[in-house]
Amino acid sequence: MESLYVLIPLSALLVLAILGVFGWAVHKGQFEDIEAEGQRILTDEAPAVDADQDP
Amino acid sequence: MMPPAQPLAQPSPAAEGVAVLDDPLEQGRFTRWVAGPGGERWAESSLQLAGLHCAACSGIIEQALGRVAGVHMARVSAAAERATVCWDPDLTRPSALIAAVRRAGYDAVPDAAAPALTLRLQLQRQALWRLFVAGFCAMQVMMFATPSYVAAAGELSDEMRRLLNWGAWMLTLPVMAFSATPYFAGAWRALRTRTIGMDVPVALGIAITFIASTGATFEPDGIFGHEVYFDSLTMFVTFLLGARWLELRSRQHAAETLERALARLPETAWRVAADGGVSAVSVQRLHVGDQVRVPLGQAFPADGVLEQGDTQADESLLTGESAPVPKRMGDSVVAGSSNVGAPVLVRVLRVGGDTRLETIVSMMRSALTQRPAAARVADRWAAPFLWAVLLLAAGAAAVWSVIDPSRAVWVAVSVLIVTCPCALSLAAPATLVAAARGLARRGVLLQRLDAIEVLATAQHIFLDKTGTLTEDRLQCSAVLLTPGAVAQGYTEASVQALAASLASWSTHPASRAVADLQPGQTDSGDWQQVHEVPGQGLGAQDAEGRAWRLGQAHWAGAQAPLPAGAQTPLRAGAQAPLRAGAQAPLPAGAQAPLPAGAQAPLPADARLVLSCNGRLLAGFVLEEVLRPGAVQAVQALQSDGVTLRLVTGDTAERARQLADRVGIVNVLAAATPEAKLAALIELQRQGHKVVMVGDGVNDAPVLARADASLAMGQGALVSRCHADAVITSSRLLDLVSARRTAQRALAIVRQNFIWAGTYNAVCIPLALVGWLPPWAAGLGMALSSLLVVANALRAGR
Numbered sequence: 014m015e016s017l018y019v020l021i022p023l024s025a026l027l028v029l030a031i032l033g034v035f036g037w038a039v040h041k042g043q044f045e046d047i048e049a050e051g052q053r054i055l056t057d058e059a060p061a062v063d064a065d066q067d068p
Numbered sequence: 069m070m071p072p073a074q075p076l077a078q079p080s081p082a083a084e085g086v087a088v089l090d091d092p093l094e095q096g097r098f099t100r101w102v103a104g105p106g107g108e109r110w111a112e113s114s115l116q117l118a119g120l121h122c123a124a125c126s127g128i129i130e131q132a133l134g135r136v137a138g139v140h141m142a143r144v145s146a147a148a149e150r151a152t153v154c155w156d157p158d159l160t161r162p163s164a165l166i167a168a169v170r171r172a173g174y175d176a177v178p179d180a181a182a183p184a185l186t187l188r189l190q191l192q193r194q195a196l197w198r199l200f201v202a203g204f205c206a207m208q209v210m211m212f213a214t215p216s217y218v219a220a221a222g223e224l225s226d227e228m229r230r231l232l233n234w235g236a237w238m239l240t241l242p243v244m245a246f247s248a249t250p251y252f253a254g255a256w257r258a259l260r261t262r263t264i265g266m267d268v269p270v271a272l273g274i275a276i277t278f279i280a281s282t283g284a285t286f287e288p289d290g291i292f293g294h295e296v297y298f299d300s301l302t303m304f305v306t307f308l309l310g311a312r313w314l315e316l317r318s319r320q321h322a323a324e325t326l327e328r329a330l331a332r333l334p335e336t337a338w339r340v341a342a343d344g345g346v347s348a349v350s351v352q353r354l355h356v357g358d359q360v361r362v363p364l365g366q367a368f369p370a371d372g373v374l375e376q377g378d379t380q381a382d383e384s385l386l387t388g389e390s391a392p393v394p395k396r397m398g399d400s401v402v403a404g405s406s407n408v409g410a411p412v413l414v415r416v417l418r419v420g421g422d423t424r425l426e427t428i429v430s431m432m433r434s435a436l437t438q439r440p441a442a443a444r445v446a447d448r449w450a451a452p453f454l455w456a457v458l459l460l461a462a463g464a465a466a467v468w469s470v471i472d473p474s475r476a477v478w479v480a481v482s483v484l485i486v487t488c489p490c491a492l493s494l495a496a497p498a499t500l501v502a503a504a505r506g507l508a509r510r511g512v513l514l515q516r517l518d519a520i521e522v523l524a525t526a527q528h529i530f531l532d533k534t535g536t537l538t539e540d541r542l543q544c545s546a547v548l549l550t551p552g553a554v555a556q557g558y559t560e561a562s563v564q565a566l567a568a569s570l571a572s573w574s575t576h577p578a579s580r581a582v583a584d585l586q587p588g589q590t591d592s593g594d595w596q597q598v599h600e601v602p603g604q605g606l607g608a609q610d611a612e613g614r615a616w617r618l619g620q621a622h623w624a625g626a627q628a629p630l631p632a633g634a635q636t637p638l639r640a641g642a643q644a645p646l647r648a649g650a651q652a653p654l655p656a657g658a659q660a661p662l663p664a665g666a667q668a669p670l671p672a673d674a675r676l677v678l679s680c681n682g683r684l685l686a687g688f689v690l691e692e693v694l695r696p697g698a699v700q701a702v703q704a705l706q707s708d709g710v711t712l713r714l715v716t717g718d719t720a721e722r723a724r725q726l727a728d729r730v731g732i733v734n735v736l737a738a739a740t741p742e743a744k745l746a747a748l749i750e751l752q753r754q755g756h757k758v759v760m761v762g763d764g765v766n767d768a769p770v771l772a773r774a775d776a777s778l779a780m781g782q783g784a785l786v787s788r789c790h791a792d793a794v795i796t797s798s799r800l801l802d803l804v805s806a807r808r809t810a811q812r813a814l815a816i817v818r819q820n821f822i823w824a825g826t827y828n829a830v831c832i833p834l835a836l837v838g839w840l841p842p843w844a845a846g847l848g849m850a851l852s853s854l855l856v857v858a859n860a861l862r863a864g865r
Contacts, residue, residue, distance in 0.1 A: 014228070017228065017231065018231065021212070021231055021232065021234075021235045022235070022238075024208070024235070025208070025235050025238045025239055028204065028205065028208045028239055029239075029242070031204065032200070032201055032204060032205075032242065035197070035200050035204070036197050036200075036201075039193050039196050039197045039200070040193055040197075042189075042193075044196060045189070045192075
């Protein structure tokens with residue numbers, strides 16, 4: 014049980030660190046256009062089929 | 069590592085950015101000039117505000133603006149987050165107005181789209197971060213709190229309990245210092261202006277809870293007892309921020325849609341110099357008297373008069389009617405309408421804020437700000453609620469200081485904690501936001517949450533005809549062949565094909581209706597010298613040199629009237645015989661032209677004829693197309709007990725005809741906008757709530773005055789901007805489903821209020837007599853909030 018005396022303060026610090034990372038991500042605009050990333054695979058000018066499959 | 073406490077607290081452009089606004093050219097973007105009561109020249113500016121989160125904020129900003137010397141009047145619309153300020157140009161400047169708003173703790177930019185967008189983005193990022201900090205900390209605090217809930221008596225050592233409490237306190241700090249600041253700031257603003265909004269009891273509740281729990285953490289034997297409420301506290305803040313985040317998003321979504329529509333306004337003009345040279349200039353730089361060239365397909369940059377060339381103007385922006393209006397030399401054109409006929413030269417008569425479009429827009433805005441706001445219901449209850457809670461707490465402390473002084477503070481604090489109005493303050497907004505999101509998924513974009521209540525309860529709905537019940541296109545319902553045509557061997561099919569191929573040369577609505585008889589036809593026929601006479605019709609020669617005409621009966625030329633027997637109706641019920649309009653063959657172009665604009669809104673049953681070398685071959689019956697689902701929507705609304713009324717500027721006969729087709733009894737026909745407005749006000753005076761559904765600018769005054777207004781997605785811009793809701797799909801059945809959703813949302817709000825009220829009624833007496841164990845108080849708070857939010861989410865389904 015003694016390990017909790019280290020682990021609880023550690024987890025509190027970890028939470029604060031995660032908050033910092035998330036704040037950085039928000040202000041970098043990472044969450045502004047979430048849908049677009051999912052749809053990019055549909056809109057990219059990627060070759061649809063391999064060359065040898067061309068009709 | 070601590071998160072920065074105040075990132076982007078008030079996003080503000082640099083001071084020199086504000087000074088630029090005093091430049092007259094920039095000022096013109098958001099200011100128009102009006103005459104004061106004594107005839108002085110006053111400026112009226114629109115500002116876009118940021119930082120508002122309740123109806124009470126509008127009063128604070130109005131006071132702040134009103135204190136600036138030279139400001140005559142300031143009106144703030146909290147729903148639109150906009151301010152209209154009337155000021156004296158001799159005494160103050162726009163930059164002073166913005167400085168005053170900033171001093172009050174809000175932010176303002178001129179009401180133009182681009183800066184507003186950045187402002188929205190920053191607000192959105194900050195709101196998301198606040199929500200995340202609160203939510204993430206709440207989860208972690210919940211983890212630290214779990215052991216004390218699940219441990220059996222004596223299983224958790226005192227030291228371990230203190231360690232867990234310390235961890236929870238540590239993680240509640242960011243929530244209090246950062247996430248909950250909007251509530252403390254709102255409460256502080258309210259106190260400074262001596263008004264009490266819902267923020268005050270909320271801020272008081274969370275502050276007391278935090279102080280008591282902090283005392284319990286660091287001094288378990290002190291006056292606050294040893295119970296902590298960090299888990300309930302962080303969860304409550306998360307819920308509040310979550311509801312606020314959703315509300316912000318749906319408001320921003322509506323604003324973005326509108327700004328995209330507004331971006332249609334022209335910005336560049338081609339000015340013709342005295343030497344004939346053409347230069348592209350900003351619309352802001354146009355002056356009265358300038359000559360501008362307007363290419364085909366472009367919008368007219370300003371109000372003006374046609375100096376060279378004939379054309380057609382699409383004025384759907386102003387009227388909602390999509391039929392192009394013929395414009396001849398000397399006719400006036402309106403800013404924002406598009407030139408769809410031919411390139412022309414225009415002499416500018418009015419620019420910027422003085423144009424007809426801008427005048428209508430500002431007229432609509434002032435009509436809106438004069439409408440009484442219904443959003444203050446929750447705030448009206450805030451003050452009595454707060455005083456009642458404070459009195460109860462003080463009374464409990466006084467009584468207990470006699471009975472058992474050691475428990476007096478504890479009881480007072482537990483009363484304040486128990487009454488923290490979490491469920492009450494979530495009950496209405498969470499439900500309305502959920503309903504608005506549900507409506508948006510169905511294609512009804514809500515711009516004012518209060519409209520939900522009116523939409524659910526109103527028993528009278530006014531419907532516009534053209535563009536609302538009907539589509540703004542025509543369809544050909546019957547083709548009538550003359551005996552002569554039959555004798556020459558023409559069949560209905562061959563005539564249809566001929567007419568459709570000729571009609572496909574034109575974009576006029578009547579031509580399009582005829583062209584649609586042969587859908588998908590790409591072959592435009594072997595026509596030569598195709599020419600279109602505005603307001604009359606199309607002429608062309610075929611390969612054998614015969615002159616064909618498709619258009620108005622008297623223009624295309626008719627030798628023989630169509631006998632009734634020769635009809636070949638395409639559809640039952642459309643047998644209107646062709647009128648023998650012109651008996652004698654007339655030479656081409658010999659008629660006096662019809663007065664300009666007479667054909668603009670093509671009447672129902674408008675008739676076209678097809679002629680060859682002046683001999684009449686066939687006639688086409690055209691009628692308005694009902695929107696899909698119009699009949700079902702009318703039936704559904706009427707079976708719900710709603711009184712429908714058709715209000716239209718069209719003639720009584722045509723209005724009656726259409727009303728019979730959809731099943732509406734009550735018709736107000738041939739009505740001017742004033743007459744429509746009078747009918748609406750009369751109903752309102754009788755105490756009824758009226759919903760208006762319309763699309764054009766002619767409906768705009770009624771839309772602005774109605775208790776709730778819905779605009780069609782294809783309607784005029786002004787109507788869409790200022791209606792409470794936009795039916796983006798333009799499907800009338802969506803009106804029915806929107807009404808059902810609104811009714812369900814209102815029922816859920818009532819359930820939430822009842823639940824929150826019951827919870828407080830039960831818990832306050834228990835807390836007063838000291839019988840409410842702290843764990844039960846915390847659980848009750850959390851459960852009542854959870855229940856209210858879960859119940860609210862049902863409204864969006």
